[in-house]
Amino acid sequence: MTELSLARTAIPGLLRLTLPVHGDSRGWFKEAWQRAKMTAIGLPDFAPVQANQSYNGDRGVTRGLHAEPWDKLISVGAGRIFGAWVDLRPGPSFGATVTFECGPDTAVFVPRGVANGYQSLEPDTVYTYLVNDHWSPEAKSSYAYLNLADDQVAVDWPIPLDAAIVSDADRSHPRLNEVNRIPAKRTLILGADGQLGRALQRLLPDAVALPKQELDLRDTDALHDYDWNTVDTIINAAAYTAVDAAESLEGRADCWHTNVNATATLVEIAARRRIRFVQPSTEYVFDGQEPVHTETERVTPLGVYGQSKAAGDALIATMGAGYYIVRTSWLFGDGRNFVKTMATLARSGKTARVVDDQSGRLTYAGDLAAAIVHLLQTSAPAGIYNVTNSGPTQTWADIAADVFELCGRSRSDITPITTAEYVADKTGVAPRPRYSTLDLSKIEAAGFAPVPARRRLEEYLSALA
Ligand SMILES: NC(=O)c1ccc[n+]([C@@H]2O[C@H](COP(=O)([O-])OP(=O)(O)OC[C@H]3O[C@@H](n4cnc5c(N)ncnc54)[C@H](OP(=O)(O)O)[C@@H]3O)[C@@H](O)[C@H]2O)c1
Secondary structure (H helix, E strand, C coil): CCCCEEEECCCCCCEEEECCCEEECCEEECCCCCHHHHHHCCCCCCCCCEEEEEEECCCCEEEEEEECCCCEEEEEEECCEEEEEEECCCCCCCCCEEEEEECCCEEEEECCCEEEEEEECCCCEEEEEEECCCCCCHHHHHCEECCCCCCCCCCCCCCCHHHCECCHHHHCCCCHHHCCCCCCCEEEEECCCCHHHHHHHHHCCCCEEECCCCCCCCCHHHHHHCCHHHEEEEEECCCCCCCCHHHCHHHHHHHHHHHHHHHHHHHHHHHHHCCEEEEEEEHHHCCCCCCCECCCCCCCCCCHHHHHHHHHHHHHHCCCCCEEEEEECCEECCCCCHHHHHHHHHHCCCCEEEECCCEECCEEHHHHHHHHHHHHHCCCCCEEEECCCECCCEEHHHHHHHHHHHCCCCHHHEEEECHHHHHCCCCCCCCCCCECCECCHHHHHCCCCCCEHHHHHHHHHHHHC
8 A cells, every 4th residue: 555645846835645555355445535644744734624535426527627716625535537737827838738647546736826727537437525615605706717618728638629528618718818816925014004014014025914904903804704714824913002092991902902802712613714814013012120021921911912812822823823913112113102202302302301210222113014024934933032123232222312412412411200299290101111122133043133212213314204
């Protein structure tokens, strides 16, 4: 009996598996789908949800060529087929063609967008396949079809098509130069109008970017109704980030809805469909007693925002694989942030009182986006990663003084104060971690080199000016 094995083909992602078939006097038995063993040798963990079978009474039944908007794992239950596959995805392999015969000892993984056709070589041939989306009449509108007799592809059918049993529909499909192409799955950026969302859009111009107005994460029905079949990666840059407002009655509910309930829905969708999921998180998941936070420190959030982000992180970690929680601190980019506020004060001739007993590091949104892209492109192991700019830990007052100085003002125009002094005449201020510095050794070990915060600060301020 042969071993389970997997071979690549001339079509990217089209995989041919050889299956062990246990035969005896009664007939035979095989494992047509065995997730653990097959993914271990390289089959995508494609999460099938529907099993289909077609029975072909006669030799010479020929079906196809159909490309569908989902992945398939084909096997033969009885008899024998001649299979043909043509890549109908846009790109350099468009039109690539692979053919081979399959009996019960062969399975074929057909990625979304690759057209599939076959001819029964024996009577009573049973052809079965698993798919990772439910069939629906609407889905048919995104099929792509190719004529079995297309002369560019020129499949060498063992039984000539004029002697084969073919449906009228299959005889009338278009030629290669007229077919629909099924686009590749794409990255989806949620919260695309935030600081991180905008930075991600610059680095990932082919991604679908949805701001809150187009997809509000609090709308659970809209989340469920989205066409997830077109998505291979979700980067959830949406978050309720108003740390102080989250302490109010209304803010608390809103914060929890966006940062926890919506994350739960997204995690459920991503896990079921094997979509990679990236979510930025924050050092606010810590109480800030440790001077430097590693990824393994136990979370101890102080305020509602930190608690909601910690809860979201715990939900994501249940995925087990295919997720990145990217913890960051003190973000600045295209949007409202501390650096911009200080620059505005500096350039309008004002002075500022700034807390000097909370320390951490700045993170330029473009660098956070680059680190996320790095983790995805290198398929780094799933888990939590800290990402900030590098360089010395500073207090908010240190950074404010740097900003003032870079804007041509005196450092002494910043008055350092304690957090207690800052909150003395205010209500509803969320508690903040004393120490925000995140340890960067894990992201560095993953091959990403954080840029010094000072360099990014200088570039940012000169671009603002
Ligand atoms: N900013 C920081 O210093 C900092 C520090 C550590 C970690 N983080 C984390 O980093 C991530 C990105 O932060 P950021 O600075 O880019 O935040 P941001 O600028 O506030 O952007 C968040 C975006 O999410 C949107 N949003 C809010 N609620 C939403 C909802 N229900 N549905 C869809 N979109 C929604 C916001 O839209 P509206 O503005 O219209 O509400 C905004 O466009 C967040 O996960 C945050 O927790 C930030």
